[in-house]
Amino acid sequence: MDRRSFLKISGLIGGTLGAADLLTIGDALANPAADRNASLPVLDRVKAEPGEDVLIRMQRELVRAMNKPLEKRRWGMVIDTRKCVGCHSCNVGCIMENKLPPGVVYRPVIDTEVGSYPNVGRRFLPRPCMQCDNPPCVPVCPVKATWKRLDGVVVIDYNVCIGCRYCITACPYQARTFDFGENWDNNAAHGNDGGLALQTCRKYEQEPSFEYGAIWHRGEGVIPKSPVGNARKCTFCVHRLEHRQLPMCVTTCLGRATLFGDLNDPTTLVSQQTVQNNAVSLKPELGTEPKTRYLL
Amino acid sequence: MAVSSVSSIDIASPANRARLLWALWILAAIIGGLGFIERLFYGEQAADFSSYIPWGLWVAAYIYFSGLSAGAFLIAAAAYVFRIRVLEPIFRPALLLAAVTLLMGLLLIGVDLGHLERAYLVIFRPQFHSMMAWMVWLYTAYLILVVAMLWLSFRSDQPGRESEAVSNDQARLRLLAIIGVPLAIAFAGGVGALFATLAAREFWNSSLFPIFFLVGALTSGTGLVTAVVGWLWPSRDAGWKDLMTLLGRLLLVFIVIDLILEWAEFSTPSWYQIGSFYELTHYVLFGPYWYVFWLVHLLLGVIVPIVLLVKTRNPVVTGVAGALVAITFFAVRLNLVIPGLITPELRGLERAYSDPIGNRLTFAYFPSWFEWQVLLGAIAFGVALWYVAIRLLPQVFPSPARSSEVGQ
Numbered sequence: 104m105d106r107r108s109f110l111k112i113s114g115l116i117g118g119t120l121g122a123a124d125l126l127t128i129g130d131a132l133a134n135p136a137a138d139r140n141a142s143l144p145v146l147d148r149v150k151a152e153p154g155e156d157v158l159i160r161m162q163r164e165l166v167r168a169m170n171k172p173l174e175k176r177r178w179g180m181v182i183d184t185r186k187c188v189g190c191h192s193c194n195v196g197c198i199m200e201n202k203l204p205p206g207v208v209y210r211p212v213i214d215t216e217v218g219s220y221p222n223v224g225r226r227f228l229p230r231p232c233m234q235c236d237n238p239p240c241v242p243v244c245p246v247k248a249t250w251k252r253l254d255g256v257v258v259i260d261y262n263v264c265i266g267c268r269y270c271i272t273a274c275p276y277q278a279r280t281f282d283f284g285e286n287w288d289n290n291a292a293h294g295n296d297g298g299l300a301l302q303t304c305r306k307y308e309q310e311p312s313f314e315y316g317a318i319w320h321r322g323e324g325v326i327p328k329s330p331v332g333n334a335r336k337c338t339f340c341v342h343r344l345e346h347r348q349l350p351m352c353v354t355t356c357l358g359r360a361t362l363f364g365d366l367n368d369p370t371t372l373v374s375q376q377t378v379q380n381n382a383v384s385l386k387p388e389l390g391t392e393p394k395t396r397y398l399l
Numbered sequence: 400m401a402v403s404s405v406s407s408i409d410i411a412s413p414a415n416r417a418r419l420l421w422a423l424w425i426l427a428a429i430i431g432g433l434g435f436i437e438r439l440f441y442g443e444q445a446a447d448f449s450s451y452i453p454w455g456l457w458v459a460a461y462i463y464f465s466g467l468s469a470g471a472f473l474i475a476a477a478a479y480v481f482r483i484r485v486l487e488p489i490f491r492p493a494l495l496l497a498a499v500t501l502l503m504g505l506l507l508i509g510v511d512l513g514h515l516e517r518a519y520l521v522i523f524r525p526q527f528h529s530m531m532a533w534m535v536w537l538y539t540a541y542l543i544l545v546v547a548m549l550w551l552s553f554r555s556d557q558p559g560r561e562s563e564a565v566s567n568d569q570a571r572l573r574l575l576a577i578i579g580v581p582l583a584i585a586f587a588g589g590v591g592a593l594f595a596t597l598a599a600r601e602f603w604n605s606s607l608f609p610i611f612f613l614v615g616a617l618t619s620g621t622g623l624v625t626a627v628v629g630w631l632w633p634s635r636d637a638g639w640k641d642l643m644t645l646l647g648r649l650l651l652v653f654i655v656i657d658l659i660l661e662w663a664e665f666s667t668p669s670w671y672q673i674g675s676f677y678e679l680t681h682y683v684l685f686g687p688y689w690y691v692f693w694l695v696h697l698l699l700g701v702i703v704p705i706v707l708l709v710k711t712r713n714p715v716v717t718g719v720a721g722a723l724v725a726i727t728f729f730a731v732r733l734n735l736v737i738p739g740l741i742t743p744e745l746r747g748l749e750r751a752y753s754d755p756i757g758n759r760l761t762f763a764y765f766p767s768w769f770e771w772q773v774l775l776g777a778i779a780f781g782v783a784l785w786y787v788a789i790r791l792l793p794q795v796f797p798s799p800a801r802s803s804e805v806g807q
Contacts, residue, residue, distance in 0.1 A: 132760060194752060204448055206759025211751035239599055242528035245535060246520040261519060266513015268453035269531045275599035277744045280450035281513065284442045285757040322441050332442060332513030385745070389598060 133362045157359050158349070160372055162209040166347050168365035174253040178339050179366035180350075183228055183398040186360035189214050189227040196355030200340065202312040204321065205287055206278045209337035210352055226330075229353065229361065232257060232278040232337035233385065233393030240270040240279060240336075247330040249334075253368075255394055256339050258315065261329035270334050275386050276393075284323035338365070366394065410585045431776020438510050445769035449759040451748075452740045456733075457511040460774050462590050463619070463732040464504030464781075465538065469587035470620015471543060472497035475647075476583065485645050488638070491607060493551055493624045493629075495619065495788055495795055498545045500623070501538065503781040504640035510773060523647060524748040530593040537586040544582060548575050556794050561683065587616040594739065601677045602739035605668070611660050618653040622704075622724030625650050629718020631789075633796050643714035650721055651708045656677055658701055661731075679738050691730045700727030737764060 146163055168176045189212060197203070197210045213228040237258050241249055248263035249270055271279045288304035312319045312330070315338065322328035340350035348354075353363045364371035376382060377396050384393040437445060448455030477495035478486035509515050521535045554560070555568035591612025594603035625646040632639050665684075669677035683692055704720040711717075741762055743749050754760040766774075789795045 118686075128606040157454070191752075206754040207452075208752050208760065210456075211748065211760075213745060213747040213751040228745070228747070230748070239597070242526070243531060243597070245526055245529040245532035246517070247523045247526045248524075258625035261525065263517065264514065265517045265520060267531060268513070269529070269593075269795050271450065271453040272740065273599055275744055277451060277748060281453055281759070282447075283444055283757055283759055284446060284756075285759070289756050323444070325439055325515050326443055327514065329514070374589065384495075 108155075129347060157362065157372060158354065159351055161345075161353065161362065161364055162239065163383050164364045164371045165344065165393040166351060167369075168368060169344065169347055170386070171365075175367060175368040176254040176365050177394070178234065178255055178344075179364065179373045179377060179396070180231065180234070180339070180353075181362040181382065181398060182231075182256070183358075183360045184227060185398065186258075186358040187212075187227040187229060188358050188360075189225065190357050192355045192357055193229055193231075193352035193361060197337070197353040199353035200343070201314055202307065202309075202310050203335075204282060205285045205289075207335050209278075209280075209335070228397070229352070230276060230385075231395055232339070233276050233391065233395045234339060235333050236392035236394060237390060238390060239273045243273040245269070245270045252341075256341055257336070258338055258341065259334060259336060261319065261333050263316075264329070264333040266332040266334070268334060275389055275391065279334045279336045282321070282330045282333055282335050284321070284327055291388065313342050314338060314385050316345055401556070402698075418446030420605065424779060427775050427779040428783070430772055431774075434776050435510070437769060438773060443511075443513070445767055446756065447677070447770065448757075448765055449757075449761060449765040450754075451743070451760060451762055452737070452764040454511075454740065455764060456770040456774060457507045459729070459733045460735040460777065461504045461508040461511070463729045464500045464507065464777075466502035466587060466616035466728070466732070467623050468504065468545075469541075469583045469613075469616040470622075470631065471500065471617065471624050472541075472583045472620070473587075473617060474621055474624055474791055476579045478739065479573060479589065480580060485641055488642065489624060489628055489646075490526045491549075491795050491797075492627060494545060494549055494552065495528060495622060495725050495785070496627060496764075497620075497785045498542070499781050499788070501542055501545065503777045505538070506780060507774065508776050528594050530589065534547060534586070534589050534593055537582065537589050541579070541586050544575060544579050546706035548572060548579065549574070549772055550590045553792055553794065566717065584613060584704075588613045594735070599616045600739045601674075601676050603735075605662050607660065608735075611657075611664055611735075614653065614660055615658050615728065618650070618657045619725050619728035621650045621653050622721040622728065624719025626718050626725055628772040629714055629721060631796065633798070635714075635742075640714050644712050647708050647712065648719065650717075650724060651705065654701060654705060654724060675742065679742065682741065683734050683738050692734055695727050695730040696734065699723055700730065722781050740764075 146159070146166065149163075150305060151160070151163065170222075191212050194208065194210050194212055198208070203209065210229055210231040213230055215226050215228075217224050217226060234255055235259055236251075236255065238251055241251060241257065245267065246263055246265055249257065249259045249267070251257050266281070268281055271277075271281060286308045287293060288301050288303065288308060294300075300382065302397060309320075312321075314330075319330055320328060321331045324333055340348070340352075343350060350361075350363055353361045362373050362376060364373040366374055366377065379398060379399045382396045383399060384396050387393075407786075412564055446455065446457075471493045474486070475490045475497065477483065478490055478493075509518070512518060518535075521532055522539075522603045525536075526532050551568050551572045555572070588609040591609035594600070595605055595608035625643070628639075628646060629643055665680050668674065669680040671677075685691075700723060704724050707716050707720040707723075739763065743762055749760075749762045752760060
């Protein structure tokens with residue numbers, strides 16, 4: 104079977120299963136199957152040793168956390184700004200992973216220049232969702248389309264969100280953006296490689312996003328296909344976590360500046376780093392209790 | 400048709416003027432209709448609001464129209480509840496204005512939603528914490544109440560209806576008006592609270608905001624009622640003049656109270672010229688859209704109407720002052736919504752990542768042609784609604800004989 108006919112057949116199957124998919128999405132959001140992949144042989148033969156890559160350690164900690172029930176985990180992220188080189192590969196990885204359209208961004212890297220010559224510096228601040236323990240975006244939603252899961256991740260039910268954008272105005276970190284239904288191929292075809300650019304953008308546009316463990320094909324129309332017309336945000340890649348994969352931004356970080364793990368487990372890297380003297384959260388005065396922290 | 404001989408420059412005859420108004424309405428309906436069609440099939444892609452300035456012209460227009468509605472309603476209901484006889488004849492036109500302007504506002508907030516087809520979920524999946532949900536429930540209840548009051552009011556006026564039934568209707572109407580006053584206050588204030596409760600937005604997060612919204616509703620609503628009574632009242636007699644004088648005094652009081660509240664709202668947090676609120680006030684007063692505050696709002700919406708109302712009791716001039724207040728109040732609403740959103744919550748976010756396709760990640764906003772188009776469509780819709788209503792229900796305005804009894 105060649106690739107094209109395989110896609111056709113799977114599209115057909117997908118079409119008939121579409122309705123069932125929709126029913127299971129809500130379920131997946133509420134309580135992702137905690138032990139679906141409990142016996143996944145990730146890193147079984149790699150022994151912990153001093154000086155190992157933090158990614159290996161975080162991967163091991165992730166598997167350990169995923170073997171606990173959902174309510175026993177509490178995901179947190181620590182971003183070491185001293186190690187961030189401003190390469191934006193976390194943002195690029197995030198965009199590719201979640202197939203983000205133009206205008207939607209989960210993890211921009213704020214790049215500021217300070218001082219004047221000869222004393223100048225650049226500061227980088229990657230800004231994913233803070234996954235607040237006390238999220239201001241949740242109680243404002245008129246239809247309960249967004250909530251904090253038991254593992255602390257703030258999620259959006261794309262099938263319920265009415266697109267009023269109240270949550271976007273309520274977030275003090277502007278971590279939510281709106282999907283206006285735009286695509287990279289609008290205006291993209293310019294210059295000599297215009298044709299190729301157009302083709303690539305259209306291909307990208309048809310790729311589904313797997314956020315929340317479901318399959319999302321966006322589309323504009325009289326009734327837009329979600330997540331078009333919805334608020335969108337960083338989810339700590341909960342769909343990847345289910346498969347024992349670290350969030351995309353963690354894996355693409357060149358400088359190992361983004362750390363991720365279970366804050367309920369006192370032995371994890373993030374648990375040890377969040378109590379460091381130089382660990383801070385953004386806008387602590389608002390009392391939002393972010394679970395994304397920064398090392399200065 | 401006495402009004403035409405007073406207010407028009409006598410170049411156009413009434414028939415010509417009617418033709419001109421029709422032509423303008425048809426033009427607005429076509430332009431607006433195209434905007435609505437575009438909204439239906441292509442969503443909000445042609446709008447200039449964005450991920451960082453998620454609310455724009457339509458939200459400002461919604462709070463503007465809902466304010467007009469609550470203000471007009473409160474005047475009508477107050478006349479009925481407190482038995483202010485001079486104001487009683489405006490009960491029905493003001494009630495009808497309240498219904499029409501509310502529907503205009505709801506139309507605009509409806510097209511502002513990303514998923515209008517799911518709006519019913521606000522009833523079926525209620526979130527009791529959300530000010531947005533409260534606003535929806537309040538305006539739903541308020542709309543039902545206004546429609547019920549209109550229906551009762553017209554029913555009581557049917558020829559051949561027994562006097563006992565009429566007095567029954569009027570007792571019910573009174574009860575509904577008594578319920579309606581706190582409801583309209585909660586609704587008008589609640590729209591302000593929707594913004595004011597957001598701790599993340601310093602410009603909005605003020606306890607004065609809901610009260611400011613309420614007084615704004617009273618000011619703009621009184622302005623609208625004054626303008627409509629001045630323009631469309633069937634008889635130009637002593638009763639009408641008394642009515643206009645009273646409405647003019649009322650309007651003057653509301654303008655002044657609103658101005659005092661505005662002063663408090665702007666000056667208190669920015670007096671020592673420090674903090675982000677100061678920057679936002681500075682933006683409103685001296686930013687790129689300074690003229691919206693100084694010329695449209697302060698000059699045309701406050702100073703000119705105050706001068707007109709203080710200098711003369713001429714009913715037509717009073718009506719013009721009312722129209723100025725009602726129309727320019729849109730500038731106040733714009734200056735409440737947009738400046739709350741124009742500064743990045745984190746410095747440098749505006750340059751962190753851009754959107755070359757739709758420009759959705761900037762902090763610059765100016766309503767696009769498409770947004771104005773839809774607003775124009777909503778206005779054409781409201782005018783049509785009003786026109787059809789007064790055509791179908793000629794007893795909206797009291798007959799000359801009845802209105803002349805007023806004030807005696």
